[in-house]
């Protein structure tokens with residue numbers, strides 16, 4: 391595209407001997423023929439004129455400020471200018487001050503465009519100019535923020551009865567070569583939620599079981615199975631919802647809850663008999679996920695102080711460890727929220743983005759492709775963040791970059807699979823992170839597991855047997871202790887449990903331990919040093935929670951053995 395201002399601006403470049411006449415002619419030709427290219431893109435990409443020189447020339451010629459922007463400068467919350475306009479004219483709306491909207495340009499601030507933006511945003515437009523590199527770095531960061539999705543586990547298409555013969559699918563099911571009906575059902579629910587659908591319809595037609603999802607009143611086919619599958623899905627769904635699996639002639643209603651990661655979904659079931667067989671509708675209610683404040687995670691007072699002590703450090707690496715589904719990311723998000731403060735530039739790198747944070751720049755990344763990951767991390771470090779949250783250290787690449795970022799003065803928070811806090815240290819070494827990087831940066835490691843809490847409405851005291859005391863590691867059985875359990879009531883559905891909490895250990899790395907890590911010592915030596923520095927292990931803290939009546943011994947034994 392070509393504007394009058396381009397011609398004026400480029401003519402000025404000729405008088406300054408930055409561009410020659412022949413280049414000028416070629417530029418006009420390219421811009422006239424190519425509606426997708428802008429003037430400065432051709433100057434930089436085709437003629438090799440420096441990015442910064444162009445920026446300076448635009449600033450001088452139009453008398454507007456030249457700036458360098460980080461994502462932290464871009465505070466605009468509302469969508470004042472459509473993304474189509476932004477993409478087309480290569481602009482980024484920056485912030486609003488009263489009646490003025492600052493907009494970053496990489497091309498001359500065209501008069502007609504300023505007028506168009508003014509009408510669209512209903513604000514006076516204040517143009518500033520940034521370099522192309524700056525512009526591209528910002529786009530890289532913004533484009534990667536996406537809505538949180540649940541990770542899909544299987545590809546339903548390969549079992550679609552409209553793509554594969556029904557006999558083959560039935561045969562595969564009989565031979566146990568198909569994923570279980572529970573797994574298929576989970577996948578159908580996951581894909582519906584990811585598509586923002588709130589209803590799933592299992593419809594028995596003459597020749598197939600058709601599964602459609604409802605997206606804002608529009609039904610869309612997701613997958614089809616052989617007709618026989620209505621019975622399989624029906625049995626699983628009815629069992630989950632507490633319905634009569636043999637009843638197919640009368641309508642029934644029920645409900646159940648599923649969890650995928652940190653997402654909890656209430657599902658309401660309605661079954662209806664029809665001419666060709668049963669019809670089942672599932673209505674999905676996504677429970678709004680909220681970030682817990684750090685005080686509500688389940689740390690005891692003294693340990694909460696330890697957590698806050700760690701988070702107050704200006705730089706270094708803090709790790710949350712534990713097995714899969716141990717609430718690590720809940721703790722991680724709580725920690726990042728605790729750090730939220732207007733002076734801090736917080737960037738998160740997640741796979742997937744689980745919560746939307748309004749105070750941080752969130753980048754969704756596919757950590758399986760290390761090239762993409764390393765490149766993105768480089769772009770992030772250029773943004774000079776203070777705090778980086780990395781959803782997981784899972785390999786040498788993620789581990790090395792986390793340590794490097796911490797070494798360069800960032801506070802880095804991440805999670806890692808590990809059996810114990812101390813056990814995470816040799817794991818980091820095995821990932822190839824050198825001891826002389828780890829020793830100066832590692833601040834602390836939390837290890838945690840999730841256990842069920844005693845229902846407060848039916849909690850009762852009891853005197854534990856000496857065997858029970860020994861099972862949780864209390865050797866001196868002569869002291870008379872009181873433990874607690876839930877009798878079972880309507881609040882907890884007779885289970886005696888209600889809600890969950892963490893059991894945990896926190897390793898705060900002190901000077902002694904730093905020295906040992908530096909020497910790359912054995913796990914035994916690390917443990918000795920930690921204990922002499924006051925480290926209390928997960929079992930010790932779990933017993934404390936038993937004694938205050940928060941959890942039961944059976945839950946601790948289940949979690950810790």
Ligand SMILES: [Zn+2]
Nearest residue numbers: 845848879882
């Ligand atoms: Zn109860």
